[in-house]
Amino acid sequence: MDFQTLCVHGRDKKYDLTGSITVPIFQTATFAHPGVGLSTGYDYSRSQNPTREYLEQVMADLEGGAEALAFSSGMAAVAVLMELFSPGEHLIVSDDLYGGTHRLFNHISAKNGLSFSRINTPEQIKSALRPESRAIFIETPTNPLLRAIDIEAVAGIAAGSGLLLIVDNTFLTPYWQKPLALGADIVLHSGTKYLGGHNDTLAGFLVMKDPGLAEKLRFISKTTGSGLAPFDSFLIVRGLKTLAVRLDRQEENALKIADWLSGRAELTQVNYPGLKSHPDYDLSRRQAGGFGAMISFSVRDETLARQILEQVKIIRYAESLGGVESLITYPMLQTHADLPEAERLERGIDGRLLRLSVGLESAEDLIGDLSRAFAGGSRS
Numbered sequence: 236m237d238f239q240t241l242c243v244h245g246r247d248k249k250y251d252l253t254g255s256i257t258v259p260i261f262q263t264a265t266f267a268h269p270g271v272g273l274s275t276g277y278d279y280s281r282s283q284n285p286t287r288e289y290l291e292q293v294m295a296d297l298e299g300g301a302e303a304l305a306f307s308s309g310m311a312a313v314a315v316l317m318e319l320f321s322p323g324e325h326l327i328v329s330d331d332l333y334g335g336t337h338r339l340f341n342h343i344s345a346k347n348g349l350s351f352s353r354i355n356t357p358e359q360i361k362s363a364l365r366p367e368s369r370a371i372f373i374e375t376p377t378n379p380l381l382r383a384i385d386i387e388a389v390a391g392i393a394a395g396s397g398l399l400l401i402v403d404n405t406f407l408t409p410y411w412q413k414p415l416a417l418g419a420d421i422v423l424h425s426g427t428k429y430l431g432g433h434n435d436t437l438a439g440f441l442v443m444k445d446p447g448l449a450e451k452l453r454f455i456s457k458t459t460g461s462g463l464a465p466f467d468s469f470l471i472v473r474g475l476k477t478l479a480v481r482l483d484r485q486e487e488n489a490l491k492i493a494d495w496l497s498g499r500a501e502l503t504q505v506n507y508p509g510l511k512s513h514p515d516y517d518l519s520r521r522q523a524g525g526f527g528a529m530i531s532f533s534v535r536d537e538t539l540a541r542q543i544l545e546q547v548k549i550i551r552y553a554e555s556l557g558g559v560e561s562l563i564t565y566p567m568l569q570t571h572a573d574l575p576e577a578e579r580l581e582r583g584i585d586g587r588l589l590r591l592s593v594g595l596e597s598a599e600d601l602i603g604d605l606s607r608a609f610a611g612g613s614r615s
């Protein structure tokens with residue numbers, strides 16, 4: 236089945252006892268047994284719930300994995316994933332991961348005895364390898380500078396050293412990028428972003444290529460209890476139905492906006508992988524077949540950056556991304572506030588850098604909004 240058809244229909248209609256076109260919200264904590272020693276296949280919603288199960292099947296199919304697990308947030312998915320490792324073990328992680336992921340590694344996993352080496356190019360992985368290394372964890376494209384990492388190249392190193400490769404695919408989704416097909420073992424998502432797509436619920440996913448690994452993680456998940464609730468599962472199922480059309484239009488908007496931004500004298504840099512001037516234009520095209528709808532840009536000075544944040548009207552100044560509503564973020568004060576200042580500046584995340592998640596409004600209205608904000612038009 237084609238990707239778009241899978242988004243709308245899924246493959247498995249096991250829930251369908253009534254002809255319901257949409258998956259029912261099985262709002263129940265527990266399930267009655269037909270007899271002693273018998274089960275309907277469901278016991279207790281922490282272990283599994285039919286609405287969540289349907290969503291997990293759709294996500295496994297979209298990423299091309301054996302199984303998927305749905306969690307109450309992206310961070311809940313990372314926390315469960317870290318339970319796979321034991322004290323004394325070591326992970327090689329990219330420098331540019333989502334800030335919350337670094338916070339979890341530094342403040343929780345480190346306390347539990349895991350150690351981490353941070354790298355920023357595939358070439359550095361080899362020198363970070365240790366006998367106790369178990370996994371490589373990357374995110375591509377990176378946030379907020381949108382640099383691409385060559386997944387196949389990293390997968391080659393991981394396979395050669397017997398390490399798991401984990402890829403956070405939140406920014407591109409399986410519509411554009413399928414890390415499992417490029418050699419990754421586990422795909423991670425914040426479903427809060429494009430998969431849900433409406434800025435109305437949190438969710439997270441792990442998608443595994445290997446059924447044995449999936450079974451281990453399912454055991455951890457049902458034991459620790461951060462599975463996605465039935466109503467939230469329903470919202471993500473509904474979001475997924477329009478994933479492909481949303482992303483096509485959001486990307487089209489992003490390209491128009493990136494082009495417009497590139498011509499502005501007030502800007503010193505525009506980062507969008509779909510611009511031919513972007514250093515990873517070719518890699519993004521080859522690896523993902525698309526460029527996504529995230530743009531970051533640096534303006535002339537910090538005063539102008541703050542003016543834009545305060546004066547946009549259609550675009551909202553808020554953390555998060557991937558929804559139908561366009562959002563603008565100040566990485567220095569929001570997503571990357573926890574980074575030590577020297578490191579933040581070294582990575583180019585300063586007071587002049589803004590990040591824009593392009594939504595589904597008309598591109599002309601979004602450009603008009605930015606244009607007014609650049610010019611310092613009033614909020615009225």
Ligand SMILES: *Cc1c(COP(=O)(O)O)cnc(C)c1O
Nearest residue numbers: 308309310333405425427437438
């Ligand atoms: C938002 C995000 C996360 C964390 O997900 P939550 O749903 O907010 O817990 C992880 N990785 C990336 C790339 C994200 O953008």
